[in-house]
Amino acid sequence: MLTFEENQTLARVGPGTPTGDLMRRYWIPATLSWELPDPDCPPIRVRLLGEDMVAFRDTNGVVGVLDNYCPHRRASMFFGRNEECGLRCVYHGWKFDVDGSCVDMPSEPTESNFKDKVKIAAYATAEFGGIIWIYMGPADLKPPLPSMEWTQVPDEHRGITKVVQQCNWLQGLEGGIDTVHINFLHRNLKSINNQAMAKARDRSMAAHVEVAPTDYGYTYAGIRPITDEEGDYVRTYHFVAPFYQLRPNQLARAEGRASGHIWVPIDDENTLVWNFSYRFDGQPMTESERAQTGTGNEFGKDIIVEEGFRSLANDGNDYFIDREAQKTETYSGIPGTNTQDRAVQDTMGPICDRTKEHLGTTDRAIIMARKILMEAVKTVEDGGTPPGLGTNIYSLRPIEKVLPVDTDWQNALSGELYEKVPYTTEYVPA
Ligand code: FES
Ligand SMILES: [Fe+2]
Structure with missing residues (x-):
């Protein structure tokens, strides 16, 4: 939980607020x-x-x-x-x-x-x-541009969508870095996902979450045991302050893909969620892959571009929850992965009252993100440079892998988590 004052500090982003001043450094x-x-x-x-x-x-x-x-x-x-x-x-x-x-x-x-x-x-x-x-x-x-790998590939190799979320930005960010809810909120009861990683992920309801702080935020892993023989399914993410997440995407890494989100405050009670996905293996994405990037829905049918990138599914229609589907098909009964996320995050209230929550061991990454953001606020107040402004974020990639039981994932994966992206030149804006 946070104190009332801490919660207000992290949530409010208008001119002259502490987190507003922090955000304005990026x-x-x-x-x-x-x-x-x-x-x-x-x-x-x-x-x-x-x-x-x-x-x-x-x-x-x-x-x-x-x-x-x-x-x-x-x-x-x-x-x-x-x-x-x-x-x-x-x-x-x-x-x-x-x-x-x-x-x-x-x-x-x-x-x-x-x-x-x-x-x-x-x-x-x-x-x-x-x-x-x-x-x-x-x-x-003014800092260097955030020239992360996904911004540098050709346009045809990248898809970006965005959608308005009706709640404070921190609820969106915390939902994104909460790896454990995947087993619940996004579960398909009929399941059928035959991908090896997804199957491994579905087996363990209580991932062991380990967080490794870095100068840009942290990298973290959700570790789910499979069997002693098969090993642990390790799914890593990067949190780049103040609002980026890079995440793997079910075997996507092996296929030359990665993805992520950015939760950008519109104001204290509305957020623009950016979804990006890209290929780093030199292959273009199809038009439809690019258009649907990260929406968890069919782009164009659900997200209304003409109405400011708002979703048809909202609290006014309970995000189209289908109670019959909830019994037989999906855990939530709400169609669309990202709509499921918005449904639970938006309805915590415009600014979630974190004085009343009870965080468990699997909330470790969320606790760490808040700590890093509070420290970043203080750093800016003291005249310093906040995290996430270095050029080392250019080469970050997320990864998921099955590793032998008890492997030190940070060591085992370090080459891939911080892969050197082969830029031909340092990016210079036009
Ligand atoms: S209000 Fe007069 S020119 Fe804009
Ligand atoms: Fe989610």
């Missing part, structure tokens, strides 16, 4: 590149860390992310005209470029230099890995 995924498909295309709304913004792609293809509110009289820039290298407010015509400079102010006399004194807040942006990233922190503390 590059943050803001939108998918394809949401701004062409120069001068319509701008889109972006809300992150409790701040309303608009993103637009200018005539040269450069992306700007500006405060939503025009500095003149606060009209929404979402309605702006995207033209000739700037976004023009439709209320009185003030126009701003991607850097936030006011480049035209037709409502003032031509001799006025008022426009040179007005700026709109603009955030630094970078575009890579199919995502437009923004940096919302102090300019002099």
Whole structure:
């Protein structure tokens, strides 16, 4: 459990809050590149860390992310005209470029230099890995880009989706790093998963969780005994502060794939869950594999892109729970893996009351994540650099394997957990 104050500290992310200040030290995924498909295309709304913004792609293809509110009289820039290298407010015509400079102010006399004194807040942006990233922190503390392996493969080798979750970001993150719930929430009663790893995973309800702290967060393993002869099924993950998880995907590693999530706060009570999956064996993914990445559902049928990446399944319809299916087919009766996750996480309340929980041994990874985040908050308050900003995160991969009983998994897997990714050049943003 956490104290009330600790819980509030980790949950709240608005400007000036301790965790808000921490989050603002990282590059943050803001939108998918394809949401701004062409120069001068319509701008889109972006809300992150409790701040309303608009993103637009200018005539040269450069992306700007500006405060939503025009500095003149606060009209929404979402309605702006995207033209000739700037976004023009439709209320009185003030126009701003991607850097936030006011480049035209037709409502003032031509001799006025008022426009040179007005700026709109603009955030630094970078575009890579199919995502437009923004940096919302102090300019002099801007870190290296989070150029993890999945951001570096060709676009056809990677799939990314996102969906809005109606609860605080930490509930999503904690759900992602909770390996034990897989045996329950996501269980298929008819089972039938013949994959060796999945079968091994299904045999043990109470995985032994071991956490190994690192400078970026930690790597951890859920260890499930199979038999003395066969060994232990070891499923490892990486938690990269403050909001990334890299996870294996049932034999995926052997097939040249890995995947993960990012839980990005929209505000204190809403979260954007990013799902990514990629191949690192030089093979492209199929169109449908890419489109369905990580949704646990059929993308396009369940997630409503036009309505801000919201899911049809929500607390208003109890996430389509089917009580008959719950008796005969699946443990939860809720269709779709990620919908099952959202159902249990969203309904803990907008901000889960962690003063009332009772954590067991299998919650070790969750306890450690909170500890690392609390320390990171303190580090930033003290003027230091928080974890997860080093370039060593570029080469992380998750892995799952069957190892002989009592093998030291960190030693046995270290080469693969921290594999050196063969970049031809250090990534440099355009
Ligand atoms: S409110 Fe935007 S130009 Fe007046
Ligand atoms: Fe889950």
